[in-house]
């Protein structure tokens with residue numbers, strides 16, 4: 227039997243709830259295991275202890291209500307004045323408790339957020355997850371880069387806020403129930419359909435019924451909020467991404483007068499935000515119809531409910547006020563769920579997003595590599611039976627065998643789109659759609675794409691990237707060597723790297739910087755993907771000559787559409803030829819799939 231649809235939905239909801247709780251627990255344990263995480267637990271206990279002090283202060287305040295109003299009822303000015311002093315002391319203690327607890331709670335947040343952010347970054351960078359993770363519009367993993375900073379903050383904030391409140395609430399609940407039980411030792415009697423009904427301690431029973439009905443209504447009305455909040459964050463992040471992309475490509479946009487087109491893209495994304503926002507505010511409005519009056523009356527209702535006890539003469543005015551405030555505290559504590567609905571929705575949505583990001587990033591490392599990687603002991607790069615495909619599974623290239631000795635140079639050229647860059651991505655180990663065997667010789671390898679990458683930081687850091695920078699004098703010499711000799715270059719280079727304004731350098735100048743990087747990092751193997759395409763032929767030749775003479779033992783694999791003069795003796799892999807290609811070297815046979 228497959229079960230009724232209703233039961234199935236309930237089962238699915240229960241399963242979802244369980245997996246959310248598991249995710250919250252696993253992220254919390256990650257926070258605790260990090261540096262200073264255990265001290266965080268100690269701090270949480272201190273916050274809990276302070277919260278228990280707050281419960282005691284609340285009990286004092288409930289008693290104060292009785293004493294103060296009794297004094298008023300009796301026109302006892304001296305007692306009333308004394309109670310004003312008492313309330314001052316309680317307020318002072320309560321404010322101190324609140325400030326210290328909040329401060330310690332924030333100390334926990336600093337520790338745990340740091341751990342969670344580090345853990346996310348570790349997964350983001352390890353196995354190049356930032357490259358592999360599918361983050362397009364239809365992916366459930368939206369804008370993970372933005373999530374790392376935002377979700378880690380929200381998760382820790384809600385966890386240390388709401389979960390500690392939950393524990394405090396549970397203690398408070400038992401205390402207030404016990405107090406109300408003691409205070410409301412009188413029954414309420416009425417007739418229902420001709421039958422006399424007497425309910426002892428009726429105020430204690432009324433509170434949970436009142437809150438249960440209210441919580442049920444809140445959940446029913448507010449349930450769609452969770453999904454709408456997730457969609458809203460997704461769309462906001464999409465718009466931020468589109469805006470950041472314009473900043474990144476501002477030169478192309480400005481040159482192509484793309485303002486209107488860009489404006490349309492942003493407008494479309496903003497429209498999607500508005501669409502969901504409308505649903506969100508409608509739903510918040512519906513929820514508010516209930517929660518707003520609830521918040522406003524929650525402090526009055528107890529008085530109305532305790533009123534019959536006053537009329538029946540069970541309590542005096544002071545007792546009524548004491549009952550009212552005890553009932554209010556019980557209802558407020560029970561209402562924790564209602565007051566925290568939005569934040570709880572955020573906590574669960576954030577936990578789900580963060581955990582699924584971490585799971586997906588971890589899964590990347592677990593997938594076996596489609597390439598059989600070996601370490602070659604003979605200082606040769608050895609590729610055997612390598613097939614490179616596109617993501618749809620269509621063959622792009624097939625290399626039966628290619629051996630490159632250290633210090634050798636290979637030039638690969640062929641038509642656009644044939645798969646040259648994809649071949650380099652395969653050799654770097656990031657392209658998953660391939661198979662074959664690759665033996666890499668030991669030593670450093672450097673892959674440089676056509677578009678130079680200038681990381682944010684000092685010029686020395688940019689040149690030495692990804693290694694640690696050398697001394698500034700060496701850097702200055704290297705910059706001169708690659709032809710950036712003009713005095714104005716110094717300031718431009720500083721702005722390009724330190725301020726991230728790489729558009730201040732011409733394409734050729736940026737590529738000269740990349741040549742300086744090869745000279746600074748001195749790799750054993752260099753893979754260049756049209757990395758000199760913006761230079762004029764003469765400059766290109768000079769730079770290749772510089773590379774070959776400075777790094778005579780380095781193997782060069784160069785993808786270029788024009789002959790890399792200056793590279794010295796090189797072998798050519800000509801992918802223009804559509805038939806299997808015989809190259810003079812016996813070891814090198816290239817065929818197009």
Ligand SMILES: Nc1ncnc2c1ncn2[C@@H]1O[C@H](COP(=O)(O)OP(=O)(O)OP(=O)(O)O)[C@@H](O)[C@H]1O
Nearest residue numbers: 615616617622640641642643644645646647648649
């Ligand atoms: N990340 C990717 N996702 C989907 N398809 C891709 C991806 N990268 C490359 N391709 C496809 O693989 C094919 C080969 O692309 P590749 O960039 O390797 O060509 P190329 O020979 O280097 O071209 P060019 O000389 O124009 O740079 C192209 O059809 C391209 O659309």
